[in-house]
Amino acid sequence: xxxxxxxxxxxxxxxxxxxxxxxxxxxxxxxxxxxxxxxxxxxxxxxxxxxxxxxxxxxxxxxxxxxxxxxxxxxxxxxxxxxxxxxxxxxxxxxxxxxxxxxxxxxxxxxxxxxxxxxxxxxxxxxxxxxxxxxxxxxxxxxxxxx
Amino acid sequence: xxxxxxxxxxxxxxxxxxxxxxxxxxxxxxxxxxxxxxxxxxxxxxxxxxxxxxxxxxxxxxxxxxxxxxxxxxxxxxxxxxxxxxxxxxxxxxxxxxxxxxxxxxxxxxxxxxxxxxxxxxxxxxxxxxxxxxxxxxxxxxxxxxxxxxxxxxxxxxxxxxxxxxxxxxxxxxxxxxxxxxxxxxxxxxxxxxxxxxxxxxxxxxxxxxxxxxxxxxxxxxxxxxxxxxxxxxxxxxxxxxxxxxxxxxxxxxxxxxxxxxxxxxxxxxxxxxxxxxxxxxxxxxxxxxxxxxxxxxxxxxxxxxxxxxxxxxxxxxxxxxxxxxxxxxxxxxxxxxxxxxxxxxxxxxxxxxxxxxxxxxxxxxxxxxxxxxxxxxxxxxxxxxxxxxxxxxxxxx
Numbered sequence: 001x002x003x004x005x006x007x008x009x010x011x012x013x014x015x016x017x018x019x020x021x022x023x024x025x026x027x028x029x030x031x032x033x034x035x036x037x038x039x040x041x042x043x044x045x046x047x048x049x050x051x052x053x054x055x056x057x058x059x060x061x062x063x064x065x066x067x068x069x070x071x072x073x074x075x076x077x078x079x080x081x082x083x084x085x086x087x088x089x090x091x092x093x094x095x096x097x098x099x100x101x102x103x104x105x106x107x108x109x110x111x112x113x114x115x116x117x118x119x120x121x122x123x124x125x126x127x128x129x130x131x132x133x134x135x136x137x138x139x140x141x142x143x144x145x146x147x
Numbered sequence: 148x149x150x151x152x153x154x155x156x157x158x159x160x161x162x163x164x165x166x167x168x169x170x171x172x173x174x175x176x177x178x179x180x181x182x183x184x185x186x187x188x189x190x191x192x193x194x195x196x197x198x199x200x201x202x203x204x205x206x207x208x209x210x211x212x213x214x215x216x217x218x219x220x221x222x223x224x225x226x227x228x229x230x231x232x233x234x235x236x237x238x239x240x241x242x243x244x245x246x247x248x249x250x251x252x253x254x255x256x257x258x259x260x261x262x263x264x265x266x267x268x269x270x271x272x273x274x275x276x277x278x279x280x281x282x283x284x285x286x287x288x289x290x291x292x293x294x295x296x297x298x299x300x301x302x303x304x305x306x307x308x309x310x311x312x313x314x315x316x317x318x319x320x321x322x323x324x325x326x327x328x329x330x331x332x333x334x335x336x337x338x339x340x341x342x343x344x345x346x347x348x349x350x351x352x353x354x355x356x357x358x359x360x361x362x363x364x365x366x367x368x369x370x371x372x373x374x375x376x377x378x379x380x381x382x383x384x385x386x387x388x389x390x391x392x393x394x395x396x397x398x399x400x401x402x403x404x405x406x407x408x409x410x411x412x413x414x415x416x417x418x419x420x421x422x423x424x425x426x427x428x429x430x431x432x433x434x435x436x437x438x439x440x441x442x443x444x445x446x447x448x449x450x451x452x453x454x455x456x457x458x459x460x461x462x463x464x465x466x467x468x469x470x471x472x473x474x475x476x477x478x479x480x481x482x483x484x485x486x487x488x489x490x491x492x493x494x495x496x497x498x499x500x501x502x503x504x505x506x507x508x509x510x511x512x513x514x515x516x517x518x519x520x521x522x523x524x525x526x527x528x529x530x531x532x533x534x535x536x537x538x539x540x541x542x543x544x545x
Contacts, residue, residue, distance in 0.1 A: 020178065023175065024171065077194075081201055081202070081205045085202075085207075101175075104302070106172075106175045107304045111172070111208055
């Protein structure tokens, strides 16, 4: 059958990269990557999921339904609640990948049920690029990407 | 990180979604900071209370939780006096949301006492070596430094998680090696009362989040240590300090003097009073005086009551404290209120939006001096309790 062959084809052409699981869950989507850290309070509009900080690399872009890849969070601890607000407003990322997570984003991801991983065995900025389709499995602790 | 069988079951969701998320937060923080296990805590103090800070997002999250806390838990100051909010100039819409937040916490079994000084309340008498999960920065500083108990500066959700699970992750200030002083601060002059807030305000800026040990000319009281720690945590991010020969761990451990030494001179303390007085020269007149940051102790209420007895004041003045301490000190509260000053409970000048109704505030707290200008956009000047009361325009009743 066509459907199963395409599934197996994808399995063949995919690469699994181990990582640490911070917030459990599994999701897949399109990569949106930034080298800038993110303060969810102030940098992100909780109503639209748009990055509103003019100095930010992702200024004007929307994080809704993306697999958001960024080094780590920063700024006010209220940022945790902003992630919860993004989920409630249905404009949150489907998953997040950090270089190394810190408490604001870790706590925000957990209370919001957004899968979050960090410490990938390969540098996410080398193996991932914007628009890649990836699966984040924070239950088993890996990121799966097409190659 | 090692988890017991019970903890594993909680993490798998056997005891419901709220506890699953709560323990997941503790484990995630433990992993981030390299904790080996979860440890039981004696009490929790939870931040994320003022509607001004957490907004609808925070309210929604707390309302969605279920279950009851496993250890005594109380709250940070709210955005208003829960009974006298109208008198403070709070909008009814804000008051309604604030009450909803308090009710949501109450349904989780949390005592709805809103204070940054839990250590004055019954059931929160921490002792040397006790493990806690407290949030508010001055409370954390007091617990660690003055009491010798052990707590990290918890965020709102992590303190709430710790209260629900009855445990916290074993890292940071729970560990002996993180509690040793790394920088010496030598104070070159004798200090009293609000000088300690000025000292914290000056020192915090240069030591960031490191653990200092102070070498002082004279011995500060507990109230003076409270004001020092609050300012250190606000102008810097100090969660633990020692005072040679005074604080319990400095007495017990006889720490080696760190190599790095900062000297604080009399003029630096004087500068805090003088620098902040400059705004009056720019034509701003103080229109409110606030004391009780951190919340007043019974002894401080007694001092203020003695100074205001038989007097009346001309300007708006708030004396902030916890409701429990105010109830315990009914006589002093009556004397203070008779002068025209308000004893404001459950809140303070930093977290209440009512501060925005004023242009220039006089404070006797280094913490308030660090936060009020930026968080409330109200100019602030610094003074001792005597100067504050004089500024309020005190006159004899007769």
